[in-house]
Amino acid sequence: MERTLSLDKTLTPVLFIAYQFPPRGGPGVHRSVNFVRYLSQYGFNPIVLTVRKEDYKNADEQTDESLLATIPENIRVIRTKSYQPLTFINRMNQLRIFRLFWYFLYPIFWERTARWPFKVTKIAEEEIKANNIPIVYTSSGPFSTLFLGRRLKRRQNVCWVADLRDPFTDAYAWHFPSKLHWLLARRVEKRILAKADIIIVNTPEVKKLFLQRGIGTENRIQVITNGY
Amino acid sequence: MVTIAYSGSLDGFDPKTRKRNRNFLCRWFWTFNNDTVDASTRSGYYLIQAIKILRDKYQVKPNDIQVDWWGKIDVLNMKQVAEENLEAYFIYGGYLPKQESLNRIAKADLLLLPLERSKIPNRGTLFIPGKLYEYLNTGKPVLALCETSDCKTILEKSGLGIFAPPDNPMEIATVLLKILSKEMELSSFKANKKFIQQYSFINKTRELADIFSYCLSHNPDKSDK
Numbered sequence: 001m002e003r004t005l006s007l008d009k010t011l012t013p014v015l016f017i018a019y020q021f022p023p024r025g026g027p028g029v030h031r032s033v034n035f036v037r038y039l040s041q042y043g044f045n046p047i048v049l050t051v052r053k054e055d056y057k058n059a060d061e062q063t064d065e066s067l068l069a070t071i072p073e074n075i076r077v078i079r080t081k082s083y084q085p086l087t088f089i090n091r092m093n094q095l096r097i098f099r100l101f102w103y104f105l106y107p108i109f110w111e112r113t114a115r116w117p118f119k120v121t122k123i124a125e126e127e128i129k130a131n132n133i134p135i136v137y138t139s140s141g142p143f144s145t146l147f148l149g150r151r152l153k154r155r156q157n158v159c160w161v162a163d164l165r166d167p168f169t170d171a172y173a174w175h176f177p178s179k180l181h182w183l184l185a186r187r188v189e190k191r192i193l194a195k196a197d198i199i200i201v202n203t204p205e206v207k208k209l210f211l212q213r214g215i216g217t218e219n220r221i222q223v224i225t226n227g228y
Numbered sequence: 229m230v231t232i233a234y235s236g237s238l239d240g241f242d243p244k245t246r247k248r249n250r251n252f253l254c255r256w257f258w259t260f261n262n263d264t265v266d267a268s269t270r271s272g273y274y275l276i277q278a279i280k281i282l283r284d285k286y287q288v289k290p291n292d293i294q295v296d297w298w299g300k301i302d303v304l305n306m307k308q309v310a311e312e313n314l315e316a317y318f319i320y321g322g323y324l325p326k327q328e329s330l331n332r333i334a335k336a337d338l339l340l341l342p343l344e345r346s347k348i349p350n351r352g353t354l355f356i357p358g359k360l361y362e363y364l365n366t367g368k369p370v371l372a373l374c375e376t377s378d379c380k381t382i383l384e385k386s387g388l389g390i391f392a393p394p395d396n397p398m399e400i401a402t403v404l405l406k407i408l409s410k411e412m413e414l415s416s417f418k419a420n421k422k423f424i425q426q427y428s429f430i431n432k433t434r435e436l437a438d439i440f441s442y443c444l445s446h447n448p449d450k451s452d453k
Contacts, residue, residue, distance in 0.1 A: 012440070012444070014440060025323070025325070025326070026323075027236065027237070027357075027358050027359075030326070030358060031358070034429035034432070034433065035429070035432075035433050035436055037429070037433075038429060038430050038433035038434075039433055039436070039437060041430070041433070042433060042434055042436075042437030043437065043441075044437055044440055062323055064325045064326055065325075066325045066326065066327060067325075067326060134444060134447075135440050135443060135444070137436075137440075159440075159443040159444065159447050161439060161440065161443060166355070167354055169262060170262060170264070170354060171262065171354065171355075172261055172262055172263060172264050172265045172267065172344070173261070174261060174262070175259055175260070175261050176259070176260045176261065177259060177260075178256060178257045178258060178259070178260050179255060179256045179257075179260040180256060180257070181260070182260050182262065197443050197446075197447070198439050198442070198443060200436070200439065202356065203354060203355065203356050203378045204378050205351065205352050205353070205354050205377070205378050206354050208351075209351070209354065222435075222439055224432055224435045224436060224439075225356060225361075225427065225432070226356065226358045226360075226361050226427075226432070227361050227427045227428055227429040227431070227432040228361040228362050228364065228365035228427060228428060228429065
């Protein structure tokens with residue numbers, strides 16, 4: 001499902017991957033929607049890859065239809081299925097055995113959105129080829145979008161800019177099946193972020209921490225705070 | 229009357245259920261989160277305690293002060309308010325669309341910003357809530373319950389910050405009392421507009437565009453795509 005568009009050929013296209021995008025509401029979308037709104041003023045044309053409207057509702061996520069009006073009409077928005085295994089998770093939760101899957105099959109069930117990057121790779125690749133896109137931007141969380149960024153960089157030889165709206169394993173808000181899983185996630189996080197051309201974080205304190213952890217260098221980690 | 233507004237997610241806290249120390253097996257093989265902050269300070273707990281002090285010690289009435297909060301407010305906060313018989317001081321609302329939320333913020337006299345305290349020595353919290361920037365844009369004073377952090381630095385430079393420790397109800401009550409008694413005039417807080425302007429999303433997007441341009445200039449083969 002796509003919006004109509006009229007691309008300005010003088011602008012550099014950017015594949016803007018934001019799983020959380022209007023009509024989803026909540027704090028995670030404002031950064032993406034505002035970047036999309038103003039990027040064309042600075043010579044870039046974002047092509048947004050996100051999730052179908054109805055899938056946010058099916059997943060019981062907050063929605064705010066009024067935010068759709070803030071997206072410029074000429075921006076192309078590609079919407080895909082969310083591929084969240086909601087029925088399976090709900091069933092397993094009812095049987096009180098989801099924890100077993102989470103614990104022993106963590107690479108599959110670590111995030112509800114874990115399948116999305118792999119399912120939409122083909123769509124993203126076709127878009128990159130069709131529009132000669134040189135830059136892929138990923139907005140995380142969900143952190144599974146980092147896998148998509150890394151895949152596209154490797155397979156399509158594009159620049160990958162990874163924007164972390166929040167830190168992942170350093171944040172207190174995320175739960176892991178055990179400390180062992182957390183340590184594993186931490187290693188994977190470091191290895192994936194090492195592949196990004198630029199890592200954007202949203203506070204100077206996170207940059208300091210990432211430098212201490214050896215995740216990137218002074219130049220590769222940039223701070224862009226949120227805004228209004 | 230002073231209206232204090234808060235918009236967004238607000239955790240709850242009940243000291244009776246504070247986490248117990250877990251044994252070795254639990255720590256390594258059971259649910260884990262990177263416990264680097266005192267999550268109680270990201271709740272309404274201490275503000276509610278402060279309002280209680282104002283009522284009990286200083287006879288502050290509901291028509292002197294109102295706390296209006298909406299969004300994803302944890303039920304523990306509502307429970308605490310009910311247990312302390314403070315319902316008349318609080319107005320609750322659910323999730324509101326962005327514009328409605330901004331309109332409601334615009335009606336407040338003072339904006340509340342509770343911030344988690346870092347448990348890591350010599351390191352502030354990693355987070356700056358997005359609402360801080362919305363608050364700055366209103367030009368209204370912000371009551372920040374926080375310690376040294378990036379967030380505090382921004383508020384200090386903006387000229388709009390009123391600070392109190394995140395977990396000290398008595399000090400929070402003292403600050404509120406100063407506001408109620410006009411010892412601290414809310415109208416005396418003048419926004420540093422030039423400083424705040426840098427946080428507009430138009431300017432933030434320029435920073436992103438600069439990064440894209442930098443990427444392309446350092447990868448000429450990609451810019452030729």
